[in-house]
Amino acid sequence: MYQVLRPSHSTFETLRGVRLHLRHWGQPQAQQPPVLLLHGWMDVSASWQFVVDALRTPRLCIAPDWRGFGLSTAAHLDVAHAPPPYGLGDHYLFADYLGDLDALIERVNQRLGRALDAPVDLVGHSMGGNVAMLYAGVRPQRVRRLVNLEGFGLPATDPAQAPRHLARWLDELAALRRGDIVLKTYRGRHGVAQRLMKTNRRLPPERALWLAQHWARPTDPTQPDGEWVILGDVAHKVRGSQPYRLDEVLAIWAAIEAPVLAVQASDDSLAQWFPRGEHSLAEYHRRLQVVRHCRIAHVNDAGHMLHHDQPQRVAELIEQHLA
Template sequence: MNLRERDIIANGLRHHVLEWTSDARDERADRDGADTIVLCHGFLDTALSFEPLAERLCAAGHRVVAFDFRGHGRTAWIGAGGYYHFPDYVLDLDRLLPQLAGGRVHLLGHSMGATVCALYAGVRPARLRSLTLVEGLGPPEASFEATPERFSDWLDGVGRVDTKGTTRGGGAHPAGSVAARAAGRRVMPDEAAALARMRIGNPRLSDALGARLARYATEPGPGGEGRVWTFDPLHRTTSPMPFRVALFEAFARRVRAPTLVVVAEHGLRLPDERARLGFFDDARLAEIPGCGHMVHRDEPDSLARLVLEHTRERPTA
């Protein structure tokens, strides 16, 4: 099995891409995308998080590609004055896919990445052979009435991120600049500290994968001391726009690819889960017992079996 890392420019940003292929696979053999599965990670996660799942899908004959979303992992941050909204992620995905595989592909997303995939599948239905949404039918709905307060929190949060690092890192940085945001990051002692923080939300994270993720998702702090997360601190701020189920429904009803929705027994379950599932024309629900939100890390065998069955037995016409 081979893992290749490369950078691709999409929508003007450098995106970091991981590609798993079997030793026997000819890279030219999947020109129509029939055997390619593209994986989209969740909030503050990275492409490498999919490694256990990707290895199993690859062993079954698939070419597997994952990438770090903008401002995550080893993909570039947006510049001064920018922010991270769902339409931006959808636009990035639209620009990335033609460079990752020809023809129609199998698309899988986890959590935030699943929401991005669902939105994309609703506006580019002809690009997909199948859609798999893991722990991701959108976040809980927020009210319109709370939007002014969200905007206030957003303005205050962005202001703190923009100015926190203006006088750190050996010099003055313009407020809001990438340099200021980078200089304002909290420094952790080492990769072990990063792993400990990841385990707060993912207690079952293995030592081996955890060590690789801690190294991949961090970089040396100022002056080479300690480690800092590679994600943009702007992600820690409150998004100003509320999530609306009716808007999600409008996209989901346009999806034409057979859709598999995977939930974890102890994951982030929604009270209106069944209603949201019903928005899709051709969808089924599968639950993986005994695990939490990070299904792809904790139960890669179970998830791989579901994905392989879905991509094999329910192809689009």
């Protein structure tokens, strides 16, 4: 199995009524802000381990499990003993990730003896990259530099689509209540690793086995070779209730003051997700033009999980940009 070079330690912080799990690497460095690493949808904070191990210069890195992922959940639930799914409700609002990040930055700064609004560096992957971009536009004074790994945003919606969008959201809530929306289970840690490698053909077995123990857990702790379930609330599979309002997103991106590095993999994930052209890399590049200080970098021989496929290259790009 993968051998960790820089072990992490965990803490828990209750923010906005949610018990968030935080993974920490390194120690505070003089004249350097902490780096917050923001994972993507149906992922966990441990996903950053390979990149942290590849950093040449140690930095204080802190990665939360977003609400309802990993070991983060509602404050009144103990995820160490409560069987999944461990829900915060029947759906999630994207704005809550911004609220959680805002409160987290204040708490991290408080713990480090910094001013509550002292700027930090943000690195986000996929959903985490989208959160980071929005946050940097809403709270520009709190972000020094930003690295966005494949946080492409979503296809633009038309206001006329709102009735159908909300109707489909209600239908999915009903399906969740009926138990029609579920998370798959896998046989043992090796079964979880096989699932990860099926999604990502470049993921080596030793990394997949290491990730499996953080990405999922046995439904019965006394049967480690039995069924394992993903550490994520099934309610995350319900679509968001709000349409993607591109005009609002672009207005927020235009307010970003921090230098932004937008990193994309050689595999075109958008072409796979939206084969009918609802969203594309060309459209994403057009959107990035509203960001005042932005450059684009590419990672070869990598897919959407580029921080797993090429952690050394991703770490190099992060270090260059944060320097």
